[in-house]
Amino acid sequence: MEKEIWKDIKGYEGLYQVSSLGNVKSLGRKKSVGKNGGYYNLGDIHLKFGCSRGYKRVVLCKEGKTKPFSVNRLVASAFIENIENKKTVNHKNGIKTDNRVDNLEWASQSEQQIHAVKIGLRNKAIGEQSNFSKFKQNDIIKIREMYSTGLFSCEELSKKFNTSKNNINSIIHSYTWKHLGFDSLIGVKKVLPSNKLKVKPNDFPIVWHLYYVNKMNYAQISNIFGCWWKTISNIINKKDKHLTYYNNAEYKQSI
Numbered sequence: 001m002e003k004e005i006w007k008d009i010k011g012y013e014g015l016y017q018v019s020s021l022g023n024v025k026s027l028g029r030k031k032s033v034g035k036n037g038g039y040y041n042l043g044d045i046h047l048k049f050g051c052s053r054g055y056k057r058v059v060l061c062k063e064g065k066t067k068p069f070s071v072n073r074l075v076a077s078a079f080i081e082n083i084e085n086k087k088t089v090n091h092k093n094g095i096k097t098d099n100r101v102d103n104l105e106w107a108s109q110s111e112q113q114i115h116a117v118k119i120g121l122r123n124k125a126i127g128e129q130s131n132f133s134k135f136k137q138n139d140i141i142k143i144r145e146m147y148s149t150g151l152f153s154c155e156e157l158s159k160k161f162n163t164s165k166n167n168i169n170s171i172i173h174s175y176t177w178k179h180l181g182f183d184s185l186i187g188v189k190k191v192l193p194s195n196k197l198k199v200k201p202n203d204f205p206i207v208w209h210l211y212y213v214n215k216m217n218y219a220q221i222s223n224i225f226g227c228w229w230k231t232i233s234n235i236i237n238k239k240d241k242h243l244t245y246y247n248n249a250e251y252k253q254s255i
Contacts, residue, residue: 002100007078009060016047016060018074022099024049024058054096071099082106094119135161140171147172147219153229199225199235207235 005020018024026045049056049071056071076082076089079101090107091098094116107115143161146152147168152160154168161168170176199207203225210216210224211232218229218236225232 005079009074010077012060012062015062018071018078020075020079020101022056022071022075022101024071024074056097056099072096072104075099075101076104076106080104080106086111088112090115135163135171143168143171151218199227199231204235207232211236 002021004023006017006025007019008014009016009018009024014027016024016026024047026047028043047058049058050068051057052068052070057068058071058074059066059068061067070089072089072091084106086106086108088107088109090105090112092103092105095103139161143157147154147157154165154172157168158165167176207221207225210221211218218232221232222229
């Protein structure tokens with residue numbers, strides 16, 4: 001049988017103790033009784049637990065003032081060092097009423113959520129169901145559609161949707177919101193050798209071919225060459241200074 005160890009509750013020393021098995025008791029103390037001012041020594045009394053959201057709770061009293069406490073927090077505060085000053089107490093086995101010290105650990109809010117998903121207490125929230133999401137599904141679809149037109153850069157979209165460029169990039173390439181089934185544009189890079197990182201004059205016919213024949217948009221082609229989409233737009237729309245090397249109209253007719 002596991003040995004039960006008792007420790008004073010901080011702030012209630014000499015009044016209450018909590019045990020390593022998750023019990024709480026009021027320590028024996030003298031209480032005046034009768035008109036003659038006699039005293040009676042009350043013994044230690046194990047407190048009855050209340051319940052809130054599935055967690056055991058007790059009410060402690062000091063100098064006429066009462067205050068409720070979660071039992072798991074009392075146990076952790078007394079027996080487990082909290083070096084990283086984490087704010088919550090996690091039940092390792094997922095049972096909220098099991099407040100043995102061996103079943104408890106200090107945890108951050110995110111660690112609590114990850115643990116709940118890991119042991120099956122909570123289904124992993126995705127998309128707009130997640131507490132961490134600032135977007136709705138329609139926002140994601142709109143961002144991807146706007147980017148696919150080739151008319152909006154990540155920076156422009158980040159300003160429009162009030163988020164970071166990294167977030168926009170993750171949305172566009174399906175690093176996040178994968179469940180919507182949007183194909184990543186990264187796969188387009190396989191069309192050309194990896195050493196083609198810049199658009200050179202000799203590459204212009206390839207650009208035109210991808211645009212007019214393969215029906216790729218500016219953004220998809222720019223991903224292939226690792227350049228800004230406007231560079232591709234300039235090449236397609238005869239605004240690039242190197243276009244004197246090629247005749248766009250003649251190339252269009254020959255393919």
